Amino acid sequence: MRKWMIIISCIGLYLIMSGCSLNKSNLVGEIMLNSREGITAYSPAENKFKSVLAGNFNNEVAINADKTKILGYKSIDENKGDYTVIFEYDMANDKFFSVMEYDISLGTGGKECIKYVPNSNKISFIANDKLYIFDRDKGEKTAILNEVDDQYSWDTNGEKILYADKDEKIYMYDMIKKEKQFICEGIHPVLSNNNEYIAYMAKDHMLVVREIKTKKEWRGIDLLRDRRFVFSPDDKYLALAKQEYSIANNPYTIMYAVDYRKGKVTQLFKGDYSSYGFDWK
Secondary structure (H helix, E strand, O other): OHHHHHHHHHHHHHHHHHOOOOOHHHOOOOEEEEEOOEEEEEEOOOOEEEEEEEOOOOOOOEEOOOOOEEEEEEEOOOOOOOOEEEEEEEOOOOEEEEEEOOOHHHOOOOOEEEEEEOOOOEEEEEEOOEEEEEEOOOOEEEEEEOOEEEEEEEOOOOOEEEEEEOOOEEEEEEOOOOEEEEEEEOEEEEEOOOOOEEEEEOOOOEEEEEEOOOOOEEEEEEOOOOEEEEEOOOOOOEEEEEEEEOOOOOEEEEEEEEEOOOOEEEEEEEEOOOOOEEEEO
16 A cells, blocks of 8 residues: 555656646746856746856855845855855946955855845855854844754844754744744745745655645655755745756756646756756845
């Protein structure tokens, strides 16, 4: 019986990934991609790419609220190690700014999940398993949370943080009350733009979208390999980047759009790189 359940599950997953495509014209906004060749904007509705910023940047990117600026980081001396600086690029005025210079106290490791803190002149990032906030006006960084996994999200007010700890438990941390609330078990949590849904990887490696208020869940895609995902600007879809391997065991990434409510998935494009940093606004 268990064998048949596994077979049926695999058939169902194959149908979801290959046969039940969605209408790409409904996919609003642009997906900003960061690869080894630079930062590129991709329109899923038009299936078009356009170069935003050429260069070799590290695998992180974030877009600000009004979609005029992007945040990322780059190595300043790759021969000596990952000595990185966080930068901001003003797309409207074609200007490049240094946001945070190399900080020796953080070591030579990279910075993960760089984000704008909503409604402020601050940014946030993970380094050495700690979540930091950097105040651009004061030039000061502060460690907010310890033992943070490699993904987190801000609510739209910049007052709460959704994150997972190293024990694979997901919490919502209230910056005002300095309290955390347990949400569920899992990793890689992402909060929707309307603060009503979370997407995460469950312990069985399945992609789950949960409505916070009702606890209703949608499940259906195996995320066993490296993956990233983010909500669309209207929260109706997810962009999902999954790492796959060729017959020669070379890694590459496939980007999908996921209609999690209807269980529909369609491939957007196939990339040559093992992973992408990306944001969807």
